[in-house]
Amino acid sequence: MTDRPTSNLTETSLPTQWHTLSQAEIERALQTGMAGLQEDESRRRLARFGPNRLTPPKRRGPLRRLLAQFHNILLYVMLAAAIITAFLGHWIDTGVLFAAVVINAIIGFIQEGKAESALDAIRAMLSPHATVIRGGTRREIDAAGLVPGDLVVLASGDRVPADLRLVAVKELRVEEAALTGESMPVEKNTAPVPADAPLGDRYGMAYSGTLVVYGQASGIVVTTGAATELGKINQMLSGIQSLATPLLRQVDRFGRMLALAILGVSAATFVLGSWWRGHAPAEMFMMVVALAASAIPEGLPAIMTVTLALGVQRMARHHAIIRRLPAVEALGSVTVICSDKTGTLTRNEMTAQRMVCAGHVFDIGGVGYAPVGDCSIGGHAIDPGHYPALAMAIRAGVLCNDARLREEDGLWRVEGDPTEGALLVLGGKLGGTQHLDDKLWPRLDSIPFESQHRFMATYHRDDRGDPWIFVKGAPERILDMCGKQWNHDDDDPLDVDYWRRMATDTAAQGLRLLAVACKRSAPAGERLTFADMESGYTLLALVGIIDPPREEAMRAVRECHRAGIRVKMITGDHPETARAIGAQLSIGVGKPVITGAEVAIMDDAALRRVAMEVDIFARASPEHKLRLVQALQADGQVVAMTGDGVNDAPALKRADVGVAMGMKGTEAAKEAADMVLADDNFATIATAVREGRAVYDNLKKFILFMLPTNGGEALVVIAAILFELALPLTAAQVLWINMVTSSTLGLALAFEPAEHDVMNRRPRPPGEALLSGFFVWRVLMVSFLMMTGALGLFLWELDSGTSIESARTMAVNAVVMAEMFYLLNSRFILAPVISRGGLTGNRYILLAIAACLPLQIAYTHAPIMQAIFDSTDLSLLEWGKVLAAGLLVFCVAELEKFLIRRTGLASRLSHSRLSHM
CATH class of the missing domain: 1.20.1110.10 (Calcium-transporting ATPase, transmembrane domain)
Incomplete structure (x- = not known):
């Protein structure tokens, strides 16, 4: 801790673009150091900045919320009918009508209370505890006590307790899908990035509410509570008013016109009968x-409620859980569906779809983690055993791997890195169970993946006792280590231009690339070291991996298009990945992909125009998603928005119909939504639209x-x-x-x-x-x-x-x-x-x-x-x-x-x- 005075440290005096600063600049700005804050200073800052929690918004009291439920034209009509029946002495009818009014109000009261719990779900995402270094001593504290300048230690399995600027990283990977929509865990480092870098590309930051899935790190707290990115979403959500559905707006107009007509005709009849007819x-x-x-029409509110309730039951049978009754009909009037990509249109299961070997390009069949699929060249199935380079690349991907593939109750799942899981599934598809059995080729040593080296290596002996070193990693890094390529019969000199051309072609299809290579020798010493990684390797293959679209989602998108509904993809993922998935789903074909950075610089008029013309938006932040929904609504569209992360919650609440994922969605997304898909299947939305139209x-x-x-x-x-x-x-x-x-x-x-x-x-x-x-x-x-x-x-x-x-x-x-x-x-x-x-x-x-x-x-x-x-x-x-x-x-x-x-x-x-x- 520095000895400089800290009385001038205030929230307004702090920088806002922490991702652009170096460690030294962060320490100067926050007047801290690698020994952390002293206890007395942390207490002063806690009093100045407040606790690290999200403050609940002011809410109407229960009585005001209940009384507000009666402000509805349909209930006014029912009350008018009840008053008339009471005047005529039909007390049973009066009681039934009044009971219907009260029941409708109670249902609305309960539903509003459930909707407000979306904010509680976001607040619950904050980590309850944090490991900090204060005064040079490591200790665990309540996360609410964190203040800017605290030095926090992160380990695998921790939930990040505040927004941190990372200062030391060891193999850190953070799951940020709930915040940014990024489908893969993000590898973190300590380097500054440009000021305009999207949230998902700020690799030197760890954000509150995200999850550490691998590695260790330490970081300096830069913002807490409402100032964090999670807190900004909470503020956005609390400031958004849910829109009435098209039906309620129509019925409200219809009810007003009908009430005026009834009063006018009744008054005219009274005057004519009394004055004209005497x-x-x-x-x-x-x-x-x-x-x-x-x-x-005193039967209208009742029949409307019954019809919507029957729609709820029918939708529930198709795994669409309705949380707000009018959303049933609103689905039927939807003109645009804005869908998240990861886990909604795609399976959220990384899958190897392409392998490039010397002289051959193989297409891999099958999707998801089930090890079922074939291998083909130009549409013709082949036997991988007839292609030695392919067979060895599959073996290398399985052996140079720390993930695990398991089957439970008929479902396959991956434990560990999803990319490594894709290689295991590939081995199960094309190499058979023997490739998944590492006992035949036991591992003797390894070099784990590190972001600065961008590769992983393992040392094995085969079933004859011969030594092998396998390596996988970033293609450009592996190419530097290779002097040869494995051809059909023997090793040939490495054709660097061929591999770079194939890498560019594969990446252009939105696939993420891994290169796999081998060396038929033992380490120079007893252990595998970086000296063994310098040269002498033979390139086996490039592997193209992607989170594939759901087949049923493809059919559902076609059905939506046939029904005149535009489908737009709004994702936090990379533009090329989004473009590739969109092409397979027939979304945005032949149109540009707009990034969140481009959305940010558009005014509202330009965004309205672009929102209607463009169908794929990548690297979108919560603010961008919300603005896009608002732009579409301003153009007169009825918008359904799907999502599963806390980053989707504001747009879900603002949309005419918010649709959350039930299996992989966060509680914040579910609580902000009008409908929850119990099967996380985009196709269920098309079914729900059909029911809504009915x-x-x-x-x-x-x-x-x-x-x-x-x-x-x-x-x-x-x-x-x-x-x-x-x-x-x-x-x-x-x-x-x-x-x-x-x-x-x-x-x-x-x-x-x-x-x-x-x-x-x-x-x-x-x-x-x-x-x-x-x-x-x-x-x-x-x-x-x-x-x-x-x-x-x-x-x-x-x-x-x-x-x-x-x-x-x-x-x-x-x-x-x-x-x-x-x-x-x-x-x-x-x-x-x-x-x-x-x-x-x-x-x-x-x-x-x-x-x-x-x-x-x-x-x-x-x-x-x-x-x-x-x-x-x-x-x-x-x-x-x-x-x-x-x-x-x-x-x-x-x-x-x-x-x-x-x-x-x-x-x-x-x-x-x-x-x-």
Whole structure:
């Protein structure tokens, strides 16, 4: 520790680009040294900088959060219906409606609480303990007590407790995937890097929350708590407001318009009846109440919740776990999917795909860690045993290796470095089990891999006792050690140009390269030393390794493209690797790859343009991912964002649908997401999109069913008032109709299966109104038909001398019968329903009709119902008239569909997406 005063050390006076500074500059800036801080100085700095923890944001209290759940137009509609039923004395209906309001609010309250735990999950990533050197003494402390200037010691298995500038490194490799998206553990060193180096290329830094997987190091703490890179993500996440889904935005607009329309029509009816027709205000008020009761779609919130819940169940069967109910439908309206690469589009299992020997290039089949695959040249399978250089390169990769390949419960996994694991898998594929048995060629000594030397070497004796030295490492380093290359029959002089050309070609395909060589001799001394590494080696092969894309992800991307959904890859990995994977997935083919550094210098307008034109973004930081999502949303896109790391959490929360990985994802990502993929499979997203589109279809079908039925009832009441007729339906009877049809008939549409062409449609425009012009026409037409049937039957019966109670009973049954038949019409918007599939394809519709019929029979003939609703018995002839009123609606609706299809309007409606609403 220096003796210089430290009172001028403040957070604002410290540098921000620690990765650009040397060790001496770091020590001067933080006034520390290799003996660490003294205890009294660490206490002063702790008071100045605060504890090394992430401060939780201010949150609303439980009561405020609960009350906020009631601020929803759908709940206002339900409350209005509850007030009307209470005014009419229907206390059971009132209780049911109020209970539905409370239950919806409680569900929202619970879901919001779960979403906020994303911040807690990030805070939990901080290491609870740290090993520091203070006053020259090594000790373990609570990580919350770390301060800038502390000297921290890291070992394999440690979680980095704060942002560190490394000052001493021994074979340090850090797993940074959760923070940067880098698929491989990063080899660290102590050298400064340029100021504009991306987060994943700052090799002299170790960041809070990342994991040491190999080696040892010491580093000086440069930032703690909220100032760390992890803390910045936490601040970004806490400042992001989740957006309402397209459906909720549509329903909110629809609910406001409908509420205004109901109030306007009710007020106009009251004024016309009281002033124009001279009815008593009290009588008119009851009529207006009946009108409002008939028009309010009190079944909409319930059917919406049920439909979404059924979608959740169907998605769960396909390994998509929905955490927020509206996300079900939002998936169906997605126009862009922004996907992380590692572990989502790819397997997160390094795989050798190419081997270059002297004169031959071999393609390796199989993916993942399962040792199953073949070897081919130009598409023709070959036997590796016929190619001595290939066979020896495979053996060298297995023997010069510290990883382990194990099978557990039918699943293969690698213990150790993933790249070395890929060589073991290669040996299992092409060399058989004998290559995996190092007892046949026992290891006598080794030189471990070190970043400054960039190779690993092992000394063996074969089954005849002959000595061999194998070496693997960076191609340029191994080439310097080799003077020969192993050809088919014998060693030939090394063709350096050939190997450099093949290395460039392989790297251009996004593969990471290893070179493998051998020397048929023993070490100069008893032990293997660096002097044995200088020359005399024979180059065996170049090995191209990559984390391959999932086969099912390839199919899913094609399905998304067919459905009109853009798929973009946003990864922290290298541009060339991202480009190669994108080409295999048909993402971004023929387009440039944009890096995070390029994104950082773009203004919002330029980024909006680039975000739509480019499909692959590499070396992307959390800020870049968030900006990209926001840029796409600003362009009117509905964005789904996938990810598994804490670095993805802000973008997951901001996206319209955040999708986290369940198996390999961090808790922070899962808590910030709307949906979790239990199988970490991108293909599951395509399945979920299909279910989401089906859910939206069913909601639209329900609205198309509900509005005409409510509209028909309302028109009956309005017509009676305007033409000074006796009221065909009382308020109580209107509520009965709504209760029966909403509870039984409308619910059946939630079970409609997805239509066969659901994934062949373009995504619906995000700003699309819930009701199109075509839908308005259909609603008015069917409403008028229902009004004609019910009011016409009512007037006919009155004209025939029937009592008003019997006429009203027939009117009520006519409305319900018409709704039963129209339910069948509503299964398809334009397609005919007069077929076996159309009439019986949804058994829940048949069950709903079967349940509704006994209720209407009880309403008509049960004495207790007659006492409550003033209904009367009907004869068979009268029931026949009721059936005819229902058939009128069914037949005219099917005739309208036929005319639309016959005149060619169907194709135009389909082109404008109306038929898919």
